[in-house]
Amino acid sequence: MYGIQGMHWGMGLGWILGVVLLILIVWIVTKTAHSNTLTFSERQKTALEILKERFAKGEIDKEEYEEKRRILLQ
Numbered sequence: 001m002y003g004i005q006g007m008h009w010g011m012g013l014g015w016i017l018g019v020v021l022l023i024l025i026v027w028i029v030t031k032t033a034h035s036n037t038l039t040f041s042e043r044q045k046t047a048l049e050i051l052k053e054r055f056a057k058g059e060i061d062k063e064e065y066e067e068k069r070r071i072l073l074q
Contacts, residue, residue, distance in 0.1 A: 048072050 045053075051072065055065040 048069065051060075051065065051068055054060050055062075060068075
């Protein structure tokens with residue numbers, strides 16, 4: 001009824017939708033994995049980074065910062 005051309009259009013459209021769906025799935029998996037990696041790396045701060053943050057927030061003064069920094073770098 002539709003001939004070869006009608007069948008070709010339907011198969012082509014299905015193939016394109018399949019590729020789009022595959023790309024979407026890969027993008028979602030990549031985005032999710034990337035966001036989990038950033039969250040994990042934020043939890044892995046070094047003691048020196050934490051010390052610098054505390055000093056920047058004003059939780060410790062300059063003398064305490066320098067003393068603890070010296071101890072950490074030994």
